[in-house]
Each structure stands twice: as C-alpha cells, then as structure tokens.
Amino acid sequence: MPQYTAVVRISRLSLILLVIGVAAISSAAVIIREADAPPLVIAASRMLIASAVVLPFAARRLKNTLRQLNSRDAWLIIVAGAALALHFWLWITSLSHTSIASSVVLVTSHPAMVAVLSFILWRERLDRAAILGILVAFAGLIVINLGSFSFGSSVFEGNLMALAAAGAMAAYLLTGRHLRERIDALSYLAMVYTLAAILLLAAAVIANENFLGYSAKTYWMLALLGLVPQLIGHTSLNLAVRRLPATVVSVAILGEPVGATLLGWAALGEAPGTKEVVGGLIILCGILMVVCAGGGRESLEQM
Numbered sequence: 001m002p003q004y005t006a007v008v009r010i011s012r013l014s015l016i017l018l019v020i021g022v023a024a025i026s027s028a029a030v031i032i033r034e035a036d037a038p039p040l041v042i043a044a045s046r047m048l049i050a051s052a053v054v055l056p057f058a059a060r061r062l063k064n065t066l067r068q069l070n071s072r073d074a075w076l077i078i079v080a081g082a083a084l085a086l087h088f089w090l091w092i093t094s095l096s097h098t099s100i101a102s103s104v105v106l107v108t109s110h111p112a113m114v115a116v117l118s119f120i121l122w123r124e125r126l127d128r129a130a131i132l133g134i135l136v137a138f139a140g141l142i143v144i145n146l147g148s149f150s151f152g153s154s155v156f157e158g159n160l161m162a163l164a165a166a167g168a169m170a171a172y173l174l175t176g177r178h179l180r181e182r183i184d185a186l187s188y189l190a191m192v193y194t195l196a197a198i199l200l201l202a203a204a205v206i207a208n209e210n211f212l213g214y215s216a217k218t219y220w221m222l223a224l225l226g227l228v229p230q231l232i233g234h235t236s237l238n239l240a241v242r243r244l245p246a247t248v249v250s251v252a253i254l255g256e257p258v259g260a261t262l263l264g265w266a267a268l269g270e271a272p273g274t275k276e277v278v279g280g281l282i283i284l285c286g287i288l289m290v291v292c293a294g295g296g297r298e299s300l301e302q303m
Contacts, residue, residue, distance in 0.1 A: 017240040018252045024233030026259030028225065029100045030267050032092055035221035038209050039093040042222065044200035045211070046088060049226025051193040058190035065187040073182060076175050081195025083172035089200065091165035097158025100264035101272040102144050105257040105280040106162035111250060112137050112290045113170035121174075126293075133289025140282030146275050185238065250291040254284050 035042050055062075069077075094103045112134050119126050126134075145159055172192075179188060204211070240249050257280060264270040272280070 014240055014243045017236045017243070018249065021233050021236030021240060022252055022255045022259060024236065025229045025253075026256050026263060028229035028233075029095060029104055029260045030263045031221050031225045031229070032095050033100070033264070033268060034217070035225065036218045037214050037222070038204075038207075039089060039096065040200060040204040040207055041209050041211055042225065043085070043088040043092050044197060044204050045222040046225045046230055047085070047193055047197035047200055049223065050230040051190065051197045053227075053231055054186070054190045054193055058186045061184055061187045062190055065183055065191075069183075073179060076179055077188075077191050078195065080172050080175040080179070081192045082199060083168045083175065084192055085196040085199040085203075087165050087168035087172060088196070089203070090161045090168060094158045094161035094165060097154045098162065099155075099272065099276060100268075100270055101257065101261040101276040101280055102155075102159055103162040104260040105144070105276075105283050106141070106159055107165045107169070108254065108257050109137055109141075109163070109283060109287055110166040110169040110173065111287050113167050114173055115290050117170055117174055129293035130290050133286045133293060135286070136289060137283045137286030140279045140284075140286060143275055143279030143282055146279075251288060254288060254291075257284065 032042055037045075091103065091107050094107070115126055115130050116134060141159075141163070145156060176188065176192075237249060237253065240252075261272055261280075265272070
C-alpha cells in the first residue's frame with residue numbers, strides 16, 4: 001500500500017508540473033503583444049531577467065564547471081547561447097508580422113527540425129512514421145501560408161521568421177544534447193541564458209534601441225515574460241521530463257499553440273482564421289507523428 005501511494009503522488013506531481021509548464025509558456029505570445037517595445041528589447045529583457053534569477057542558484061556549481069570546461073565544450077556553449085538568442089529575437093519579431101496562432105504553431109515545429117537536422121548532421125535513422133510526420137507538417141505549413149506566398153507580404157515574412165526561430169531552437173537543443181552528459185543542467189542553463197542575454201543586449205545597443213522611456217505596463221510585461229514563460233514554464237517542464245518519458249512531455253507541449261491561440265482570442269480578440277486552424281491542426285498532427293516515432297524526443301533534454 002505505501003508503494004502504491006507513492007506512485008500516485010508522483011503521478012499527480014507530474015501532471016501539475018505539465019499543466020503549469022504548458023500554461024506558463026502559452027502566455028508568452030500574449031505578454032509579448034502587450035509589451036510596447038522593440039523585439040530586441042523584449043528578447044534581451046526576457047533573458048536578462050532569466051539569467052539574473054538562475055545565476056545565484058548556479059554560482060557554486062558554475063565555478064567548478066568553468067574550471068573543467070575544455071575548448072570544444074566552450075564553443076558548443078557559445079553556439080547554444082547564440083542559437084537561443086537568435087530563436088527569441090526571430091520569434092518575438094514574427095509576432096509583429098503574423099498572427100499568434102500561426103507564429104506559435106510554426107515555432108513549435110522544432111521537434112520535426114531536430115529530426116531532420118539529426119539525419120543531415122549525424123545520419124541518425126528516420127523511420128517511416130517520422131518521415132511521414134515531417135511531410136504532414138510541411139503540408140500544414142503550405143495551408144497556413146495559402147494566399148501569402150510573397151516576400152512582399154508581411155504575414156509570409158512573419159511566418160518565415162517563426163519557422164527560422166524553430167530552426168534556431170532545434171540547433172540549441174541539438175547542441176545541448178552533446179553537452180548534457182558532461183555539464184550539469186543548472187550550470188548549463190546559467191551559462192547559456194547569460195550568453196544569450198549578453199548577445200541580445202549587445203545587438204540592441206548596436207541597433208540603437210533604448211531600454212528606457214516605456215510605460216509602466218510594458219515594464220510589467222517584460223518582468224512577467226522573464227518570470228512566467230521562461231522561468232516557471234521551462235523549469236516546470238524540465239522537472240516534468242525528469243519524472244516522465246520525454247515523449248509524453250513533448251506531446252503535452254503541443255498544447256502550447258492551442259493555449260496561446262485561446263489566450264490571444266480572449267485577451268486581444270485575435271480569432272484564428274480558417275487556414276490557420278486547419279493548417280495548425282495538420283502541423284500539430286505531423287509533429288505528434290515525429291515525436292511518437294522518437295525523432296523529437298531529445299527536444300526536451302536541454303530546454
């Protein structure tokens with residue numbers, strides 16, 4: 001009986017972590033829309049807040065990690081930090097050009113991209129289900145972009161940015177996969193978050209973006225963005241994936257586009273169009289096929 005009770009407790013905790021994590025990351029798009037600041041300022045603020053919270057907790061481990069770091073791992077960390085910075089900049093910028101529904105669905109396609117990149121870079125086998133899932137997701141992409149296949153179209157450019165942001169996330173996850181056995185998760189996140197924050201801050205300075213003079217509401221939104229989707233959301237999912245199979249958590253994360261779309265509809269009155277709903281469902285089905293086939297499981301190993 002005691003053993004059965006313990007299993008029930010773990011199951012409930014895992015479910016709570018999943019719900020909190022998905023709900024938290026689903027809020028990001030609406031928070032970004034409510035922040036009246038340039039994309040680089042929003043992205044830099046998000047990572048600055050996240051790194052400022054993580055660094056004190058990682059300080060002790062980080063000293064030992066830095067002493068033992070070899071040049072190859074140092075370069076991989078730089079690549080991971082740059083990929084994460086690029087991901088947030090591209091995705092946040094995409095929200096200025098396309099709908100929340102399209103942007104979040106497309107940026108969530110990174111499991112399919114992880115599978116493709118793993119095959120291209122390391123010739124990792126893709127089974128038929130994964131290949132079919134990638135083709136289905138591509139079909140959904142075409143449906144979402146029907147009527148906007150023009151480089152002069154702001155919507156098409158926004159969709160391309162969201163897709164590129166998914167590619168940057170895939171690069172970040174794949175890089176992290178090669179470091180997770182040698183560097184503990186907390187030290188890794190502290191280094192990558194800090195590097196991403198520095199790169200985004202430098203880009204904002206070079207672009208002559210200002211971090212001052214915004215409304216109180218915008219500063220509240222920036223604080224919420226760093227604390228809720230980044231820290232609460234990603235931390236909850238990291239804890240969940242240590243208690244559940246990565247595939248289960250990957251499937252749960254497919255709830256993010258649904259949650260983000262519903263929040264955008266409720267908070268901003270942004271109802272999804274027919275092609276976004278149909279294309280989004282097709283893409284989510286394709287991603288689900290890839291995840292269940294095992295092609296995107298590592299997408300959760302280093303969030």
